[in-house]
Amino acid sequence: RKEVEQDPGPFNVPEGATVAFNCTYSNSASQSFFWYRQDCRKEPKLLMSVYSSGNEDGRFTAQLNRASQYISLLIRDSKLSDSATYLCVVRPTGGFKTIFGAGTRLFVKA
């Protein structure tokens, strides 16, 4: 089983749509969780950290289910500028290594 697994997509959605991305991780000792976005040939940029109680930042909502080892990202009211690859990132407790999923590609169409 891959350490961090994401649906590769691509997801093609119209502007204004709601889209959800899922991510599973294999190491139950994982402690810190993040969603990054990556534009083509650019560096990953932090979108949001993921907290146990779930958290929201504007149109973005992240959820964590430790029992199922599952993380999700919900994007509401999609914008053209949301088109990017969304990366699920996991770091184990006390560890330094940060593990990236392969990413889910999102295309938002006008």
Added chain:
Amino acid sequence: EPEVTQTPSHQVTQMGQEVILRCVPISNHLYFYWYRQILGQKVEFLVSFYNNEISEKSEIFDDQFSVERPDGSNFTLKIRSTKLEDSAMYFCASRLGVETEAFFGQGTRLTVV
């Protein structure tokens, strides 16, 4: 806003040559990283550096690679005897604390010919 800076943005080198990729992490950060991303593939962890030593490394980070923090600001990745398959984007990242997020530099595109 503080940022991680990397130089050069693009490096072309001949197979077998040595390259040094340079990074200036955010000044008060304590944890430093190098990642690699081959075109079209995932971001791969190479090495982490904390308290002036390597704290963790991946199986990719073999004797061909080394890292240094020669002074208080720079963090370098040296790749010896470069191979065609070393062609990739190399990202440096830094973070402040144990639970905090990492910030990435804009990357160095290494092309081995």
